[in-house]
Structures are given as structure tokens and as C-alpha cells.
Amino acid sequence: MRLSELSKQSGVTTATIKYYLREGLLPPGERVSATQAEYDESHLRRLRLVRALIQVGRLPVATAREVLAHVDDESLGRTIRLGAALWSLPHGPEPDEEAPETAVARHEVDRLLDRLGWAFVQDLGSLDPVHRALVASMATLIRLGYPCDIEYLVGQARLMEQVAVHDLDMMESYPAGAEQVEMAVASVVLYEPLLLALRRLAQEEESARRYGL
Amino acid sequence: MRLSELSKQSGVTTATIKYYLREGLLPPGERVSATQAEYDESHLRRLRLVRALIQVGRLPVATAREVLAHVDDESLGRTIRLGAALWSLPHGPEPDEEAPETAVARHEVDRLLDRLGWAFVQDLGSLDPVHRALVASMATLIRLGYPCDIEYLVGQARLMEQVAVHDLDMMESYPAGAEQVEMAVASVVLYEPLLLALRRLAQEEESARRYGL
Secondary structure, three states: OHHHHHHHHHOOOHHHHHHHHHOOOOOOEEEOOOEEEEOHHHHHHHHHHHHHHHHOOOOOOHHHHHHHHOOOOOOHHHHHHHHHHOOOOOOOOOOOOOHHHHHHHHHHHHHHHHOOOOHHHHHHHHHHHHHHHHHHHHHHHHHHHOOOOOHHHHHHHHHHHHHHHHHHHHHHHOOHHHHHHHHOOOOOOOHHHHHHHHHHOOOOOOOOHHHHH | OHHHHHHHHHOOHHHHHHHHHHOOOOOOOOOOOOOOOOOOHHHHHHHHHHHEEEHOOOOOHHHHHHHHHHHHOOOOHHHHHHHHHHOOOOOOOOOOOOOOHHHHHHHHHHHHHHHHHHHHHHHHHHHOOHHHHHHHHHHHHHHHOOOOOOOHHHHHHHHHHHHHHHHHHHHHHOOOHHHHEEEHHHHHHHHHHHHHHHHHHHHHHHHHHHHHO
């Protein structure tokens, strides 16, 4: 399809599409003449992801470009490719290495991963920005004096294991390669708010069940 | 305890404590002389929550004050008091009532709540800001052309029901009244990042299990 059709089907203005092309967020179409290029389904899909990252996830253009470079890197194995794409997304605060509670939090996270038997992420340790984000969140709890009860966390983590199984099953319902990695990235940006809203609604429902009004 | 002791035990400077007192975020201590007041455990706890809301949750002072007013409102039943406190927290974007996908999203949310049998939140409908946030997130998915597969959502929501059971069990391990509502508010601000980090780690672990590296 031509640029105008790509714009119509995606609901993105041609000016914005040209901007994404210039910034390298969208691969160029196939040149068919000196002034025209031909786009396909993969452009439509990529455009959808770029909007998710930039308009919804509010990622800076440079970060979005980095995420997309990993999505497209076919030289990587599936887990590493997925990991590299997800790791370039923002992850919240880094742990404060000067603070004494960070060491305590790191020890607690280690104990938790041990209990869970999550050997892959335990081996990665603080190489993984998500691991660091977990340590930082735990350190905040400790600093403020809130409990980080290991039994509570093990229980919630076991449920997150099942959430992840649903997530990967959904991902696998897409054709292999780039499209699956695209879905995984989108799922972080687009489905996290949805999941949190469901948790809050479930709390309201459970509260009404237990206590009435 | 005196102000200096409250500062020492909480790790919050006396200047900041005085600021919180002036802004009505912390109830005044019991006057023991013209220049001195006495503080207790409830001040220590409240200070912890104020820091969670302002320093971690980055809530504006006015919003934090509103949340705390609901936490303290003993005239309300437990579910309503909890709801009122949680509803005054920020909830992400509101649905765009002009957009055609919002009507579709509202219908999908209704279908989802019906399937789940969450009658309490379904009755509240868009009175509930969390319900509105769910509609807004769903509308974004639809607008960008991402699937909002009802079976996937039902599956995740069932898991969130179990997450909520753990949440309320933890809340109930605290003495009744204000302290429980305080924990529930803190759990939104402090435990959500933790839960999301656990989901992402679980995805990494599950990916390594399924695909190797």
C-alpha cells in the first residue's frame, strides 16, 4: 500500500508517519519510483507498536528506537531477544547503593527467588534491570518501615507465574519472530495498567464480599 | 515522645514533620506545655504513610490530604471507607467520551465483569474511577488495534481475585480501623511496582523454561 493508505488504515497522519520514518522508528517502504514507496502489513504492525511506546508509554524517541532494534535483532535467541527488548523499557528507580537498606533488600530478593526456584533470573541477578527494580521497591518498603513478608511475596509471585503463563500463551498465538516480540513489548506498556485496574477492582469486590458496605 | 524523638524514630527531619503538621497531613500531638507536644505510635505510622504517598507515590499535598481524610473517616463502613481512600488516589487517564472506541470498551468491560460475577463493581460502574481507568485502558488497546481477548482477561482477572485475597488477608493481620485502611492505601502505592516487577521476572523465567536462551 501507498503512504496515504498506510495513514488511513493506521489512523496516523502522513506527517507523523514521515517523522517516524526519519527517526528510524519505522523501516522504509519498498521504493517503487523516485517519489513513491510501497508499505505492507509489517509497517502497519510496527506503527501500532511505535504509537504504543511513544503515545501510551511516553518513551523518548531514542529509547523507543533501542527497544525496536532489539525486537528486530534476529541474531539473538528467543529469550535473550525478548529480554533485550523488555530490558530497554523504563523500569522505575534504580537501587540506591549507598543506602544500608539496599543490602537488606538484595538479601531478601535473593531469599525470595531461592524459595521460588526462579534460577534463571537469580543467576542474572542485578544484570537484569527488572531485578534491580525489585530490589529498589523492596528497599523503599524497608526504609519506610513497611513489612515485606516473605510468605505474602511468595504467594503473589506464584500467582504472577500463572499470569506469565497466560502472557506467553497469548504471545505464542502470534506467528513466530518479530511479531511475538512485538506483542511482548506491547503487553508491558498496554496490559500493565489493565492488570493493575483488575487488581484494584478485585480488592473492592473482595472487600464487599467480606465486610458488606 | 517529643518531636525530636519522632524525627529520630521516623528518619524524617523535624523541619519536614513541622511542614506536614502545618499542611494537616499529620494530626497535631497532645499539647503538654505552651511549646511542647507529645506524639505516639499513631503519628509514627501516619508519617510512614505520608512519606509513601508524597515521596514514593509523588502525590500532590492536596491529594494526599484528601486520601488521609477518608482513611480517618470513622463514620463510613469498611468497604466504603477503603473505597473512598483508594478512589482519591490517582488512577491514570480518564476515558475519552468523544471517541467511538470508548463505547466499545465500556461494553467489553461490562461483558468481562458479567463473566467474572463481580456484581459489586459492576453496579458501581463508572462511578468508580478504577472502572473508568479499566475502560480507558481497554479503549487504548482497541484504538491501537491490539486484541482484548476476553478469555485472556478472564484468566488474568481470576488470578487478580487470588492476589486480592492475599492483599486483604495481609490487611486483616493488622489491628482494625485506621491501621488497616492505611495498609490498603500503602499497598497500592508501594506494592504495585513490586507486583509488576514480579510479573516481568516471571515472564523471563517462563521464557527461559520454554525456549532456553
